[in-house]
């Protein structure tokens with residue numbers, strides 16, 4: 199049995215902002231909602247969403263012998279998260295300006311697990327961040343980090359939604375589990391719905407990925423119809439920038455999530471003239487380089 203207090207201390211020392219712990223149980227309600235969303239065709243060509251659905255909503259199926267899920271979150275909110283100047287045609291989602299979070303979060307989770315093992319040598323774990331078939335948003339809500347906002351993202355009371363999530367699925371029980379938050383939520387607010395350039399946000403706190411700029415500029419190049427990219431060349435923050443919880447959230451404090459370059463110094467001509475070598479030199483460790491400069495340039499030309 200692991201102490202929740204020890205988990206909290208270690209997770210905070212590793213640099214995360216928020217932590218919650220839940221049992222590695224089947225999330226039946228969320229599972230049913232996801233199936234319905236899929237049947238309505240909203241996953242479009244995002245095939246990875248269609249695989250391993252049984253594991254996604256049950257951490258004990260995903261990881262044999264799993265007893266608990268430690269859900270960690272860290273803010274990446276930077277001045278760029280507050281939005282770009284009116285008319286800017288080279289907007290980059292603010293998370294993508296920092297070192298690739300997949301690498302950073304994995305390192306931080308491994309550090310947490312190794313520190314926990316010093317106290318609990320029989321601990322076994324697997325670390326995930328946006329990289330495995332685990333319904334991390336659903337586990338984050340169950341763990342009391344926040345709620346699912348109308349834009350389908352996890353919104354937290356203090357740090358808003360500009361967060362990265364990471365999970366440790368462990369083989370041990372914990373002496374105290376968290377429960378979902380109560381008394382907080384979006385209320386009557388619909389700012390994200392109104393701010394989305396393509397009417398992508400559906401009524402049931404999900405999005406139609408076919409019309410989402412973020413999906414279009416990162417995940418795939420073609421779609422069932424043309425959508426307005428609204429000046430975004432990689433990702434899209436529009437439905438988060440306007441969120442009142444993000445507007446009042448503090449800037450990130452963990453330097454590992456500092457932007458590595460200033461995107462406002464680059465106009466479309468500069469991006470279109472950039473070679474792969476120059477792009478790698480500028481943005482080499484960010485998630486943007488997974489796409490490559492050719493893809494960014496295609497996004498600009500598609501505008």
Ligand code: SF4
Pocket residue numbers: 349393394395396397398399405409410411412413433434435436437438
């Ligand atoms: S990321 Fe952009 S396009 Fe996608 S739902 Fe949010 S505002 Fe709409």
Ligand code: SF4
Pocket residue numbers: 347348349353383384387388389390391437440441442443
């Ligand atoms: S903008 Fe408003 S409705 Fe959208 S997630 Fe934030 S609080 Fe919820």
